[in-house]
Amino acid sequence: MQIPDTLLAQRLSSVYWIMGGPCGGKTTQAEALCQKHSMLHYNADQQMPKHKELANPVDHPALCRPFEGWERYFGQPIEEYRAWLKAANDEAFGMVMLDLVGLAFQQKVIYEGHTSVELVCRVADKRNAIYLSPTEDVVRRDYLGRRDHRDMVELIRTLPKAEEICEKLLLMAIMGNREGEARARELGIPVIRRTAGSGTTELSAQIESQFGLAVEH
Secondary structure, eight states, X not given: OOOOHHHHHHHTTTEEEEEEOTTSOHHHHHHHHHHHHTOEEEEHHHHHHHHHHHOOTTTOTTTTOOOSOHHHHHHSOHHHHHHHXXXXXXXXXHHHHHHHHHHTTXXXXXXXXXXXXXXXXXXXXXXXXXXXXXXXXXXXXXXXXXGGGHHHXXXXXXXXXXXXXXXXXXXXXXXXXXXXXXXXXXXXXXXXXXXXXXXXXXXXXXXXXXXXXXXXX
């Protein structure tokens, strides 16, 4: 059974989509806007463990892919690593849709996540979508020091070629963001750049203007 994208778009008309690469400010902005405008915050990354439990190898091979230890996991070539991450996020999108259809039935929802821009554009009103794009210097400044990456970085420090792995992760984040920003522009999704000098309030005002939320209190 397939559900038409047009029907999903109707059901998800009250969802506002904040996309972007790591260090773009998605979580900070989603939390601030939800608090200010009494909206529900849906963090796709935080739902991934639940979605992996629901996954099966036939329909979700990337989500169910086994790994032979952390050295193999972090040691895979960049393009292989990036392809797997994209496939896993794409496979989880159907489960994300199920979550959002239920949540958005009677309330406005802010979605934040790494889902590909192409998939979001199939079900989102482009007026309700933005792509937050951090500059390379912001990624290099913030990525490895993020609180949600602390355990990962500590683990990497115990592995051979730890510095090489850290540089690989930085390059993956930078490359992924460049491609995502380019694709967002191609598909008509507004892009908001986060530079080293960008303030939280400034970014929030730009997002509110795009989403038509500035007049709400």
